[in-house]
Amino acid sequence: MSKAIWQVFIDFCIMGGLLLVGQLLRAKLKFFQITLIPAALIGGFIALALGPKGYGILPLSPQFGVYASVLIVVVFAATPIGDTPSKDALSGPVVGGMFFNISGIAVLQYAVGMFVTVYILKNFYPDLPEQFGLMMATGFYGGHGTAAAVGKALEDMGVKNMTDLGYTCATVGIVGGILLGILIVNWGTRRGYTHYVDNPSELPVELRTGLIPVEKQKSGGKVTISSICLDPLAFHLGLVLLASGVGYFSSGLFKTFTKSAFGYGVAIPPFCLSLFAGLILNKILNVTGAIKYTDRHSISRIQGTATDFLMVSGIGSLNLKVVLSYAGPLFVVCAIGFLVTWWWFIFVGGKASRMDWFERNMMSWGHATGVAATGLLLQRVVDPDLKSRGIEDSGIADIFNRPIIIGLQVIPPILMQLNPATGGVITTWASFAIVGVMWLIAWKFKWWVPSQKLMRYKDGKPIQE
Numbered sequence: 001m002s003k004a005i006w007q008v009f010i011d012f013c014i015m016g017g018l019l020l021v022g023q024l025l026r027a028k029l030k031f032f033q034i035t036l037i038p039a040a041l042i043g044g045f046i047a048l049a050l051g052p053k054g055y056g057i058l059p060l061s062p063q064f065g066v067y068a069s070v071l072i073v074v075v076f077a078a079t080p081i082g083d084t085p086s087k088d089a090l091s092g093p094v095v096g097g098m099f100f101n102i103s104g105i106a107v108l109q110y111a112v113g114m115f116v117t118v119y120i121l122k123n124f125y126p127d128l129p130e131q132f133g134l135m136m137a138t139g140f141y142g143g144h145g146t147a148a149a150v151g152k153a154l155e156d157m158g159v160k161n162m163t164d165l166g167y168t169c170a171t172v173g174i175v176g177g178i179l180l181g182i183l184i185v186n187w188g189t190r191r192g193y194t195h196y197v198d199n200p201s202e203l204p205v206e207l208r209t210g211l212i213p214v215e216k217q218k219s220g221g222k223v224t225i226s227s228i229c230l231d232p233l234a235f236h237l238g239l240v241l242l243a244s245g246v247g248y249f250s251s252g253l254f255k256t257f258t259k260s261a262f263g264y265g266v267a268i269p270p271f272c273l274s275l276f277a278g279l280i281l282n283k284i285l286n287v288t289g290a291i292k293y294t295d296r297h298s299i300s301r302i303q304g305t306a307t308d309f310l311m312v313s314g315i316g317s318l319n320l321k322v323v324l325s326y327a328g329p330l331f332v333v334c335a336i337g338f339l340v341t342w343w344w345f346i347f348v349g350g351k352a353s354r355m356d357w358f359e360r361n362m363m364s365w366g367h368a369t370g371v372a373a374t375g376l377l378l379q380r381v382v383d384p385d386l387k388s389r390g391i392e393d394s395g396i397a398d399i400f401n402r403p404i405i406i407g408l409q410v411i412p413p414i415l416m417q418l419n420p421a422t423g424g425v426i427t428t429w430a431s432f433a434i435v436g437v438m439w440l441i442a443w444k445f446k447w448w449v450p451s452q453k454l455m456r457y458k459d460g461k462p463i464q465e
Contacts, residue, residue, distance in 0.1 A: 010061075011061055011064045012067075014058055014059070015309055018046050018316075019040060019309075021042070021046060022038075022042035022043035022046070023039040026039050027210055033209060036207070040308040040311040044171075044315025044316050046316075047315065047317075048317075048318055048320075051316050052317075053316070053319065060316070064313060065317025066313075067310070068314040069148055069152040071148070071310040072146075072306075073270050073274045074241070074303070074306040075271075075307055075310065076271040076272070076274045076275040076278070077243035077247060077275065077278045078243075078300075078303035079275055079303065079402075080278045080282045081240060081299050082282065082285075084286065084291060084296075097353050097442070098394055099447070100438060100441075100447045100448055101352045101353075101361070101364045102363070102364050102368070102398070103397070103400075103404055104344070104442070105344045105348070106367075106401075107431055108344065109136060109140055109337060110133075110134065110408050110431045111428060111432045112336060112337070113133045113135065113333055114427050115133075115428050115432075116332065116336055117133030117333070117424070121332060125329055128326075129159050130423070130424035131154050132165065132333075133428070134154075134413070134427075135169050136336075138166050138170075139168070139169025139171075139370070140341070140370060141367065141405075143173070144167060144171070144174075144307070144311045145307055147163070148167070149409065150162070150409050151164070152269070153269045153413055154413050161326070164319045164323060165323070165326055169337075170370055173369045174369060174370035176338055177370055178369075178374055178377070180342075181378045182381075184365070184378075185362075185378060185382055188382070189382070191456065192456040192463075193456055194358055194359065195356050195358070195460065196382065196384065220298075221297035223295075224292075232298065233302075235293075236295065236299055240299065242277075243277040246273070246277035247272075247273040247275070247278075248273075250268075250270075250273040251273050254268055268410060269410065272406055345364065345365055346454075350454045351449050351450060352447060352448045355455065355462070357454065357455055359379055359388035360379075360393070361390075362375050362379040363375035363376070363390040375390070375394070415427060
């Protein structure tokens with residue numbers, strides 16, 4: 001047991017070192033600065049090449065990929081803690097358009113992924129499990145964290161290789177999202193769709209290298225607890241771990257209860273219940289007034305740290321044999337995923353916001369290809385002073401978006417396990433139906449205006465296309 005604990009310590013030391021190497025390479029090599037590949041992705045690829053799945057040079061344990069399944073519980077638990085949205089911020093019709101924009105593409109990705117798998121790929125790959133149809137959306141919209149969670153849940157249900165496939169889709173999504181996003185930005189500026197820049201100037205040094213100049217550095221959080229009593233970081237980490245632990249134990253208890261009550265154990269993934277535990281904890285903090293001692297920035301740093309280590313663990317533990325054996329289906333669903341997301345960008349996102357539609361759509365593109373950070377980066381290129389409120393409104397929309405996304409992550413795997421014959425078909429058309437209902441609601445409340453022309457700008461002034 002003592003040896004196992006030290007092996008965990010060694011694994012995290014190595015992953016921490018790989019994150020530093022990734023940051024160093026990002027800061028020094030032009031290739032990574034041009035492609036904007038995150039340091040965690042670079043570290044993950046190094047772990048894949050030199051770890052137990054590659055040449056075996058790094059003394060990582062063969063099970064170090066399991067950390068991703070644990071860290072995702074921490075990521076989801078931290079999501080709501082410290083959140084205090086104002087009532088004024090939640091009002092306004094513009095937020096409705098952003099909600100439809102970033103939520104509708106998520107559901108559509110699930111629907112398209114399932115449709116392509118059930119009705120096309122299964123004809124060419126008869127042994128392909130229908131659950132494969134969930135992987136594109138899981139990786140693209142959900143990112144590496146969701147890929148870890150949903151992949152593990154599916155494997156616990158007996159569907160093999162889903163974690164590796166989810167990680168692959170997430171990696172393709174984030175790399176493709178950045179590279180294609182830069183191309184879209186250049187296309188948009190040439191067409192006159194950008195409001196605040198006529199030509200995308202060279203990115204600020206902090207976005208290229210990841211190193212923030214001294215004059216631009218700022219505090220990463222508030223000290224809300226006296227270190228004489230308890231270190232502030234330990235306090236915030238304690239909040240996150242409390243919600244994480246409640247989520248983990250609740251998952252086991254729920255499965256035991258349903259098995260004893262109904263004869264069949266229903267497994268709700270720990271990451272899902274950790275989110276609910278975080279919501280309850282955040283409500284208690286708000287009701288008791290303890291929220292004033294909770295710093296959201298500190299919670300976000302804990303969440304971001306867990307995500308970075310998760311990416312190294314997930315990518316570094318990829319089974320390349322599995323990825324290569326699914327290369328054909330992966331290529332098809334990922335290519336279609338980008339096409340669908342691009343179509344949504346123009347024909348939905350372009351009509352869901354009248355002013356600054358292009359800048360605001362960058363956040364939707366980032367969400368739909370893996371991480372909101374991609375959207376923030378791309379929005380900074382075309383909206384340096386962040387005047388379009390894409391970040392603020394997407395953050396507010398995320399509050400209402402969460403139940404839909406969690407439902408998409410939890411319900412389809414369970415439905416397809418309980419109904420092997422029809423679960424895939426039901427999931428496919430139910431997802432399309434949800435998109436249709438959302439579309440009608442958006443049209444009814446003018447969150448989406450089909451007759452609206454894409455707004456163009458010249459010298460900072462709007463003109464109609």
